[in-house]
Amino acid sequence: MGKRPMNPKVRKIWLLGLLKKIQNYLGRQIEKIESRNLQPAMSFRPGFWQKEIRPPQTLSFILGAVLCLPFIYSPFQYSWFNIFIGALIIGLIWLVGIILLKFISPAVLTDREQVLLVNFLLVLAAILNALKQQYGYNLGLIALPTVTFLSVILLGPPPAISITIIAAIMLSLASLNYLSEILPQILLALWLIRLGDRVRHRQEIVRIGFLLAAGYFLILSLLQLLYQSWQPADFLHLIIQSLVNGFLVALVVLTLTPYLEIFFSRLTDIKLLELADFNQPLLRRLMLEAPGTYHHSLLVASLAESAARSIGARDLLARVGAYYHDIGKLTKPEYFIENQSGDNPHAQVNPEISTTVITAHIREGVKLAQQYKLPSPLIDFIQQHHGTSLIRYFYHRALESEGNISEEKYRYSGPRPTTRETAIVLLADSIEAASRTLPETNASQLKNLVEDIINNKFIDGQLADSPLTLNDIKKIARAFMEVLAGIFHTRIDYEEKSPAD
Structure with a gap:
């Protein structure tokens, strides 16, 4: 059977709508082309800030990379050449991150507050990773899961994937001698992207903290069996370490989420x-x-x-x-x-x-x-x-x-x-x-x-x-x-x- 001919009235409405869409699209493209030369001021949405910011988003990424450098590349502190090489590597990692965001979640790059939040999270990952062996405990183990968890809650799963990949590359280069610390973080971070999606109550963060502790125990136990001899005392040590890791991730996320919601005008499901x-x-x-x-x-x-x-x-x-x-x-x-x-x-x-x-x-x-x-x-x-x-x-x-x-x-x-x-x-x-x-x-x-x-x-x-x-x-x-x-x-x-x- 042939297709029924379209009603003339419906056809007219459809064509008028299509022409209107084309007109608006062309208008937006012309505005974009003109804006490349004019470089108009970009303003924050009504929220925490009520002022105009003129530098482009790339300046935010450059600042984030500079802030991460001293926390990530301690071997490059001994000469200006090594500092330059470290900065170049960090810059390349940031460039990869921008490309990932462009393909996975381009909307993030068009919102200045989200760009600043991405940079804050990456700097936070670098700081937590640098707190190795502080106060007798390795806080570096919670760096990537914490940042991934915050990313999922505040930005959603697609941006969280990009941020996790960038942070994982950065922390891997910073811990070449401690890759056994990075592997469990990467696995748990990927798991958290699934667990943290659509968290709707703050109590769920605590529940996910306990699940994370179980994940820490499983992965650390496997690594212990693979790389070291197993001792009965290690079992108790791993249980305590896993519980502390899960607790610290939940604590940091619970503490920072309300402030980040206000500071970066994020409206989470919570x-x-x-x-x-x-x-x-x-x-x-x-x-x-x-x-x-x-x-x-x-x-x-x-x-x-x-x-x-x-x-x-x-x-x-x-x-x-x-x-x-x-x-x-x-x-x-x-x-x-x-x-x-x-x-x-x-x-x-x-x-x-x-x-x-x-x-x-x-x-x-x-x-x-x-x-x-x-x-x-x-x-x-x-x-x-x-x-x-x-x-x-x-x-x-x-x-x-x-x-x-x-x-x-x-x-x-x-x-x-x-x-x-x-x-x-x-x-x-x-x-x-x-x-x-x-x-x-x-x-x-x-x-x-x-x-x-x-x-x-x-x-x-x-x-x-x-x-x-x-x-x-x-x-x-x-x-x-x-x-x-x-x-x-x-x-x-x-x-x-x-x-x-």
């Missing part, structure tokens, strides 16, 4: 789960002062979490971002329809004034988020969940009363979503709000609703700055329909039966 607690002050206020918005946020969170999981995005981030995306409505909850139980305040107000009140919830939300010290990635959800969308209801009211008017007055100020998770919340927010206006909620109506809203947002350019692909959008639409079908499922109308029946 922190997200803490923010997802409904006893958090902002969520508590939302539940009591704007219950309609609170309920709406819960439904948006369910939609966003399912959609994010379907495309491999951070589902927990999408869920928690959805919880907080509308906190700006706390300032004037009665002006939003989900919180209204009587008269609508907008009925007697000029459409332009109503638009000002409605759009202000973005600005007020950002203020509240900063006041309650929410992490910057969550502030992105507040700022971007409407993009530059048109507020159609008030725009059409203004058209009826005033005639020809500018659309720009009735649009949100943006910015448009820049990540997969914020783009998903933008779509989920619109779909959940629109689903409550449907006269019927059968499968066909829900499917049409989801497709219409996604197509409209796509054509309007609201997804142009996000990394979502057409394949992602198809999966997201399917996930939305599954969740909506569960929310609006048809109930069986049971007939009352008489007692005799």
Whole structure:
């Protein structure tokens, strides 16, 4: 059977969307080319730092390499030539690291805070490795597992693989006479990449510390059998050494993680789960002062979490971002329809004034988020969940009363979503709000609703700055329909039966 011809209306929408995508892509490429000559200032995201930094990311890597040199290459301290050779070797290792990051996790290299974090972790590995035989214990044995564990929690598995490889090469060259110390670290670090993925509670770090102790014991016992004669006393010594190693790795990770989260503006799954607690002050206020918005946020969170999981995005981030995306409505909850139980305040107000009140919830939300010290990635959800969308209801009211008017007055100020998770919340927010206006909620109506809203947002350019692909959008639409079908499922109308029946 031949393929059915595409509907002309659908073809037109598809072509317009494709042209918009091509236009935005070419615009971004032109900006990149121009920026190579202009070298504009690069600023930190809102977070710990609030200043502009002009040197490129490469300067951070050079600084990291220089800081590692004295901790790694003690043999090169005796002459300037040897120091130069050591610096050259370190530089080559760093270059390999940059290439690995470019291929495995290129997003890290575009974020200045992540680049600084990578360098901090590598310097930490060098420092821990240098603490050999201090206080009667070899702290060098925990260097690589500690850095790998921190990398997995703060950056995720792909960057952690790159950092582990770089640190392993660096520590191997620093311990040519102690390769038996590096081998167990490499094996345990690779195991930790699997164990540490999606750690969601700080207690899990302690549990992984005990598993790590068991791993230390197994590997050190095998090395003892291979290279040395076995003595009964060695068994007890290895048990103590393994337990201490596992304990120290867990202790260092537990101690540093909260500070690194703040200092480098990292939003880990651990922190997200803490923010997802409904006893958090902002969520508590939302539940009591704007219950309609609170309920709406819960439904948006369910939609966003399912959609994010379907495309491999951070589902927990999408869920928690959805919880907080509308906190700006706390300032004037009665002006939003989900919180209204009587008269609508907008009925007697000029459409332009109503638009000002409605759009202000973005600005007020950002203020509240900063006041309650929410992490910057969550502030992105507040700022971007409407993009530059048109507020159609008030725009059409203004058209009826005033005639020809500018659309720009009735649009949100943006910015448009820049990540997969914020783009998903933008779509989920619109779909959940629109689903409550449907006269019927059968499968066909829900499917049409989801497709219409996604197509409209796509054509309007609201997804142009996000990394979502057409394949992602198809999966997201399917996930939305599954969740909506569960929310609006048809109930069986049971007939009352008489007692005799």
